[in-house]
Amino acid sequence: xxxxxxxxxxxxxxxxxxxxxxxxxxxxxxxxxxxxxxxxxxxxxxxxxxxxxxxxxxxxxxxxxxxxxxxxxxxxxxxxxxxxxxxxxxxxxxxxxxxxxxxxxxxxxxxxxxxxxxxxxxxxxxxxxxxxxxxxxxxxxxxxxxxxxxxxxxxxxxxxxxxxxxxxxxxxxxxxxxxxxxxxxxxxxxxxxxxxxxxxxxxxxxxxxxxxxxxxxxxxxxxxxxxxxxxxxx
Amino acid sequence: xxxxxxxxxxxxxxxxxxxxxxxxxxxxxxxxxxxxxxxxxxxxxxxxxxxxxxxxxxxxxxxxxxxxxxxxxxxxxxxxxxxxxxxxxxxxxxxxxxxxxxxxxxxxxxxxxxxxxxxxxxxxxxxxxxxxxxxxxxxxxxxxxxxxxxxxxxxxxxxxxxxxxxxxxxxxxxxxxxxxxxxxxxxxxxxxxxxxxxxxxxxxxxxxxxxxxxxxxxxxxxxxxxxxxxxxxx
Amino acid sequence: xxxxxxxxxxxxxxxxxxxxxxxxxxxxxxxxxxxxxxxxxxxxxxxxxxxxxxxxxxxxxxxxxxxxxxxxxxxxxxxxxxxxxxxxxxxxxxxxxxxxxxxxxxxxxxxxxxxxxxxxxxxxxxxxxxxxxxxxxxxxxxxxxxxxxxxxxxxxxxxxxxxxxxxxxxxxxxxxxxxxxxxxxxxxxxxxxxxxxxxxxxxxxxxxxxxxxxxxxxxxxxxxxxxxxxxxxx
Numbered sequence: 102x103x104x105x106x107x108x109x110x111x112x113x114x115x116x117x118x119x120x121x122x123x124x125x126x127x128x129x130x131x132x133x134x135x136x137x138x139x140x141x142x143x144x145x146x147x148x149x150x151x152x153x154x155x156x157x158x159x160x161x162x163x164x165x166x167x168x169x170x171x172x173x174x175x176x177x178x179x180x181x182x183x184x185x186x187x188x189x190x191x192x193x194x195x196x197x198x199x200x201x202x203x204x205x206x207x208x209x210x211x212x213x214x215x216x217x218x219x220x221x222x223x224x225x226x227x228x229x230x231x232x233x234x235x236x237x238x239x240x241x242x243x244x245x246x247x248x249x250x251x252x253x254x255x256x257x258x259x260x261x262x263x264x265x266x267x268x269x270x271x272x273x274x275x276x277x278x279x280x281x282x283x284x285x286x287x288x289x290x291x292x293x294x295x296x297x298x299x300x301x302x303x304x305x306x307x308x309x310x311x312x313x314x315x316x317x318x319x320x321x322x323x324x325x326x327x328x329x330x331x332x333x334x335x
Numbered sequence: 336x337x338x339x340x341x342x343x344x345x346x347x348x349x350x351x352x353x354x355x356x357x358x359x360x361x362x363x364x365x366x367x368x369x370x371x372x373x374x375x376x377x378x379x380x381x382x383x384x385x386x387x388x389x390x391x392x393x394x395x396x397x398x399x400x401x402x403x404x405x406x407x408x409x410x411x412x413x414x415x416x417x418x419x420x421x422x423x424x425x426x427x428x429x430x431x432x433x434x435x436x437x438x439x440x441x442x443x444x445x446x447x448x449x450x451x452x453x454x455x456x457x458x459x460x461x462x463x464x465x466x467x468x469x470x471x472x473x474x475x476x477x478x479x480x481x482x483x484x485x486x487x488x489x490x491x492x493x494x495x496x497x498x499x500x501x502x503x504x505x506x507x508x509x510x511x512x513x514x515x516x517x518x519x520x521x522x523x524x525x526x527x528x529x530x531x532x533x534x535x536x537x538x539x540x541x542x543x544x545x546x547x548x549x550x551x552x553x554x555x556x557x558x559x560x561x562x563x564x565x566x567x568x569x
Numbered sequence: 570x571x572x573x574x575x576x577x578x579x580x581x582x583x584x585x586x587x588x589x590x591x592x593x594x595x596x597x598x599x600x601x602x603x604x605x606x607x608x609x610x611x612x613x614x615x616x617x618x619x620x621x622x623x624x625x626x627x628x629x630x631x632x633x634x635x636x637x638x639x640x641x642x643x644x645x646x647x648x649x650x651x652x653x654x655x656x657x658x659x660x661x662x663x664x665x666x667x668x669x670x671x672x673x674x675x676x677x678x679x680x681x682x683x684x685x686x687x688x689x690x691x692x693x694x695x696x697x698x699x700x701x702x703x704x705x706x707x708x709x710x711x712x713x714x715x716x717x718x719x720x721x722x723x724x725x726x727x728x729x730x731x732x733x734x735x736x737x738x739x740x741x742x743x744x745x746x747x748x749x750x751x752x753x754x755x756x757x758x759x760x761x762x763x764x765x766x767x768x769x770x771x772x773x774x775x776x777x778x779x780x781x782x783x784x785x786x787x788x789x790x791x792x793x794x795x796x797x798x799x800x801x802x803x
Contacts, residue, residue: 153788155743159736170643175404177413179645184710201791242418260494260728262737268393269496275389320387323435409638411647476652486627494728502627503730509623554621557669 128299133192135224140165140193142218143258144200149211150262154201160258161197162190165221167254172229172246176236215314218255218267222274223307226251226281227299231289240286247282248275251306273313273320281306362533367426369458374399374427376452377492378434383445384496388435394492395431396424399455401488406463406480410470449548452489452501456508457541460485460515461533465523474520481516482509485540507547507554515540596767601660603692608633608661610686611726612668617679618730622669628726629665630658633689635722640697640714644704683782686723686735690742691775694719694749695767699757708754715750716743719774741781741788749774 143164147157166183173181183189207213229250233243252268252275259266268274285302289295312318377398381391400417407415417423441447463484467477486502486509493500502508519536523529546552611632615625634651641649651657675681697718701711720736720743727734736742753770757763780786 148791150737151790152737153790155741155747155788156737157791159743174408174642175413175415175418177411177645179643180706180710181643184643184706184713187707187709190709190713204791238414238418239421241421241424242414245418245424256495261724261734263733265497266495269384269386269390273389275393279389320389322385322387323382323391323438408642409647409649409652411645472648472652473655475655475658476648479652479658490729499731500729503618503620503624507623509627513623554623556619556621557616557625557672 128296131224131299131303132228133189135221135228136165136189136192137196138217138221138224139168139254140196141200142214142221142255144197145204145211145214145217146258146262146264147197148200148204154198157197157201158194160262161200162193163261164254164258165189165193165196167257168225168229168250168252169232169254171253172233172250175246175249176233176238178236215267219277219307219310219314222251222255222278222310223281223303225254226278226306227285227302230282230285230302231295231299234286234289240290243286244279244282247285248278251278251282273309273318276320277306277309277313280309362530365458365533365537366462367423369455369462370399370423370426371430372451372455372458373402373488374430375434376448376455376489378431379438379445379448379451380492380496380498381431382434382438383498388432391431391435392428394496395434396427397495398488398492399423399427399430401491402459402463402484402486403466403488405487406467406484409480409483410467410472412470449501453511453541453544453548456485456489456512456544457515457537459488460512460540461519461536464516464519464536465529465533468520468523474524477520478513478516481519482512485512485516507543507552510554511540511543511547514543596764599692599767599771600696601657603689603696604633604657604660605664606685606689606692607636607722608664609668610682610689610723612665613672613679613682613685614726614730614732615665616668616672617732622666625665625669626662628730629668630661631729632722632726633657633661633664635725636693636697636718636720637700637722639721640701640718643714643717644701644706646704683735687745687775687778687782690719690723690746690778691749691771693722694746694774695753695770698750698753698770699763699767702754702757708758711754712747712750715753716746719746719750741777741786744788745774745777745781748777 140161143161144157146164147160150156152160162183166181166189170181170183173179226247228247230243230247232250233246234240238246256266256268258264281302284305285298288298288301291298293301309318374395377395378391380398381394384390386394396417400415400423404415404417407413460481462481464477464481466484467480468474472480490500490502492498515536518539519532522532522535525532527535543552608629611629612625614632615628618624620628630651634649634657638649638651641647694715696715698711698715700718701714702708706714724734724736726732749770751770752773753766756766756769759766761769777786
């Protein structure tokens with residue numbers, strides 16, 4: 102998602118003080134952290150499937166770039182961002198290889214997967230909404246695209262690997278992403294400065310998701326009757 | 336799919352009589368009906384999976400907008416239509432919530448799913464072909480894009496939910512969508528007026544699909560030998 | 570992928586000798602061969618699922634055009650290539666129908682599937698990288714897009730049909746595609762003539778994949794601990 106730095110506000114850049122430059126570096130780091138977190142979550146699923154190193158890299162990059170790629174395609178921002186930013190690719194590959202060589206050290210890979218996935222989701226929800234706003238989307242569309250960015254990579258990861266998508270599990274997930282994106286967009290329109298809005302949205306999304314993981318928060322499911330199988334005539 | 340109204344024939348609009356205006360409203364209603372039908376079919380699958388309300392909305396919107404989104408991406412019409420039409424989103428969300436609160440009232444959700452899916456398929460086959468023609472596609476490409484519009488959302492719905500895709504079941508499905516799209520495109524080239532072509536294509540697609548559901552019509556499958564499992568070395 | 574012929578080097582075309590024209594025809598044939606191979610691999614999966622003829626055509630076209638479509642979408646080259654080239658569609662449909670009527674003649678459909686899939690993969694890895702280079706992508710991005718072109722169709726095929734993706738099986742697959750794309754791009758930058766680079770990359774990718782199939786070559790997988798099931802709360 103680093104193209105924000107390339108395309109954003111060229112005029113403002115000239116009168117930017119060193120304080121703002123430091124903030125910009127912090128935001129760039131958040132970008133990188135989001136990619137690393139989602140890439141690591143993809144690599145953890147690959148480790149559950151006992152893939153080889155190339156499979157780790159494939160699933161890690163699909164997870165890390167999938168949501169942002171969907172967002173860019175829907176907005177018509179092509180070529181998509183990761184074709185222009187080799188450093189992001191390096192981060193995803195690095196995260197994949199780190200998991201490949203170190204995943205056996207952790208007690209419960211599924212537990213770690215839940216948490217790094219939560220971090221990536223929170224980061225992408227606000228960063229995705231921001232990029233959509235900068236691309237000229239309406240506020241409600243920016244919220245939607247934030248949710249797409251936050252959930253797209255994880256859905257692709259789980260569908261390709263044949264896992265039950267995390268977002269379809271009982272705990273609150275999309276709701277957390279939507280809350281973070283709504284908070285970011287609302288605060289930007291307030292208008293608050295970008296950094297305050299980003300941090301608020303990020304903390305809200307991560308906080309809700311963390312509570313859902315720890316306390317098992319969930320929304321009431323539809324329970325009237327369990328599904329019957331499709332009459333099997335395959 | 337309501338951008339038809341925005342982009343279509345601005346010159347013709349000036350000399351439009353009130354009769355034609357009424358027809359235009361009828362067509363707009365068909366758009367909305369198609370979205371509502373597919374969204375409801377997605378929500379019915381969500382109910383079979385016992386998701387929460389947010390999951391209902393996610394699957395409903397993916398199903399309702401998936402086919403048209405694929406069509407727009409393949410044609411290069413971005414930003415895609417639903418980022419510009421909040422009313423369509425409202426329809427999909429409304430259909431999802433209606434199913435969430437009312438699905439337990441119906442006897443066989445799978446049966447209802449088959450029929451609303453059939454209605455959505457017939458509508459999208461002709462409306463998708465029309466939008467492709469308006470975007471300048473060749474007639475054969477417009478037929479293909481009609482089929483993509485009619486089947487894309489349902490395939491996404493079933494793949495994300497881990498269900499056996501409806502279109503891969505034995506009954507006639509894609510054939511019905513293709514027949515409707517071919518009829519519409521052929522009648523438009525005849526040339527017949529848009530409304531006559533739309534209604535004819537729609538009835539043909541729905542009629543074939545309805546017969547397939549009721550009478551179990553099917554094409555001869557490949558039957559030489561059942562599949563063996565992949566040698567499992569996962 | 571035949572749009573290469575349309576968009577490539579118009580100036581060079583004027584002073585093209587008949588020798589070069591013959592080479593151009595050979596390359597066009599490779600394009601067609603790649604589509605036919607992947608389409609046939611898709612039809613073979615359809616035969617394993619006992620679909621009808623329309624299902625064969627659907628899966629064959631998704632497999633044959635999926636990788637190139639992804640590449641075009643990521644690059645922003647729309648409308649995508651197969652909406653402009655009816656002859657490619659005819660090839661895919663022809664391959665699908667040939668498998669529908671002849672697949673029962675072969676002893677092991679899975680074995681044939683592996684080999685035609687390998688041929689398609691090798692062809693698409695170099696042709697995909699070439700199209701990306703021509704579209705102005707950086708060399709490393711061209712390698713990535715070659716891999717996307719080579720693997721995208723097969724992944725879509727397996728995900729839609731609910732099969733374990735071939736690329737996630739233990740044998741070397743993506744590595745072979747990446748090697749072919751790297752070889753092609755490196756030789757083009759050397760610079761070697763296009764035809765020499767194409768043939769070298771193609772043979773390298775196919776050779777590695779063939780060795781992997783015959784000898785069971787594989788990369789060391791992650792083996793620390795098998796995956797536990799997700800705690801099932803679906």
